[in-house]
Amino acid sequence: MEKSKFTDFYQSNVKRVYKFLFFRVGGNKEVAEDLTQDVFLKALQAFESYDPKISQTSWILTIARNHLINQLEKTRPSVNLEDVENILPDCTDALERMACRADEKHLVEAIKQLPKDDATLVQLKYLEGWQYEEMAVILGKTAGTLRVQAHRALKCLRKALKHI
Amino acid sequence: MDIFLKYKLRRMGKKAEPEKAFVADLQRKIEAELGPGRIRLAAWKLAAVPALVIVMAVGGTGAYAYASDDVLPGNLLYPVRQGLEKVEEKLVIRQQAKLFVAVKHLERRLNEDKVMLNRQMNLREARLKDFKDKYQDIEGRVKKIPEGQRSDLEKALSNVSKRSKILEADFSKTEKQPEKR
Numbered sequence: 001m002e003k004s005k006f007t008d009f010y011q012s013n014v015k016r017v018y019k020f021l022f023f024r025v026g027g028n029k030e031v032a033e034d035l036t037q038d039v040f041l042k043a044l045q046a047f048e049s050y051d052p053k054i055s056q057t058s059w060i061l062t063i064a065r066n067h068l069i070n071q072l073e074k075t076r077p078s079v080n081l082e083d084v085e086n087i088l089p090d091c092t093d094a095l096e097r098m099a100c101r102a103d104e105k106h107l108v109e110a111i112k113q114l115p116k117d118d119a120t121l122v123q124l125k126y127l128e129g130w131q132y133e134e135m136a137v138i139l140g141k142t143a144g145t146l147r148v149q150a151h152r153a154l155k156c157l158r159k160a161l162k163h164i
Numbered sequence: 165m166d167i168f169l170k171y172k173l174r175r176m177g178k179k180a181e182p183e184k185a186f187v188a189d190l191q192r193k194i195e196a197e198l199g200p201g202r203i204r205l206a207a208w209k210l211a212a213v214p215a216l217v218i219v220m221a222v223g224g225t226g227a228y229a230y231a232s233d234d235v236l237p238g239n240l241l242y243p244v245r246q247g248l249e250k251v252e253e254k255l256v257i258r259q260q261a262k263l264f265v266a267v268k269h270l271e272r273r274l275n276e277d278k279v280m281l282n283r284q285m286n287l288r289e290a291r292l293k294d295f296k297d298k299y300q301d302i303e304g305r306v307k308k309i310p311e312g313q314r315s316d317l318e319k320a321l322s323n324v325s326k327r328s329k330i331l332e333a334d335f336s337k338t339e340k341q342p343e344k345r
Binding site: 095127 | 182
């Protein structure tokens, strides 16, 4: 794809990439910004070889994931890289940093109480803004199954909130 | 109830969005990597808008003064053109766009020079042809005068011929060495 179209590509995807990285670096804004910049500069170099038939999100998030893995290998060897490779978020640190108000802190506590799969689904869908079809690819389930699971996860979340 | 919970989650998700300043700053870096062409395109778009505003505001005469190739230095409407260009520069706020408008005006000066040079060359060619035709006509008529009576005329014609050759040589030098900008 022509490099001249990269600015439009950037504007369409920057929030998505930033959020993806933000939730995987413990909610550290500065690190997320540095990584986002690295990812887009890498993507710019490779843009001419990008095939528009591939989804923009898949392409750029693959670059982001690979870059993040490389950085984490260098800096935080204790992080579970398998989770990162599977694009699964480590929500705890990031959410705790983000929660300022009392109701937000309750929400974070409630998410922590969910089973891991449900917590992952809630985070990917409602906090990061993934589409069901996109999640279906990485979680190995159909979009329909994920919709049902998301609905159940929200029910559990509501119950957990009542008890907090 | 689900709607309210989804709203709370999405609102929290918005906190994980990047700051506008960061997004704009990174976009500038990307555009710098892309090169001046990309930036120029965006800035030219900014420069075109005030030009359009001016032309629409001043109507037919203004539009003619601004856009016509016939409005050159020495033309009555040339000060109108210069005035409109000053307004155009003032309408643009961003520094980079101002500079692109200024560069556009420099290019308009070059276009004006080119038009003037072309017209000058066309005019010169026409005058040269006219000169040669008249010279040949006079030369023919002088030759018809009896030999003893035409020496002064032949001398005068010879001086004119020498002067025209000197002028032509000067002009050729000027053509080969255009004025450096």
